Amino acid sequence: MRQPPSVITTxxxxxxxxxxxxxxxxGGHHNVHKHTDFLIRWEGDPREAATWHHEKDL
Structure with a gap:
């Protein structure tokens, strides 16, 4: 029996x-700034569909 084809998820x-x-x-003891979050409007999407993302994920 053949394996089903792989699905690309990214x-x-x-x-x-x-x-x-x-x-x-x-958080924690020093309440130190750890990262910046950005509200991103994606190409082709309406403004209402904007999503928050950590700087490290962009």
Whole structure:
């Protein structure tokens, strides 16, 4: 019996615009800034469909 074909689960999208950003602290003892989150509008999507993403994921 043959294996079913592999399904590609990753895709790339182009950023249309960064609408805003926010700094997120790391919590803990020093409340140190750990990363920045960006509200991303993706190419071809309406503004209402914008999503938040960590800077390290972009």
């Amino acid at each position: 895709f790339s999208r182009e950023i249309d615009n960064i609408l805003t950003y926010k700094f997120t602290d790391g």
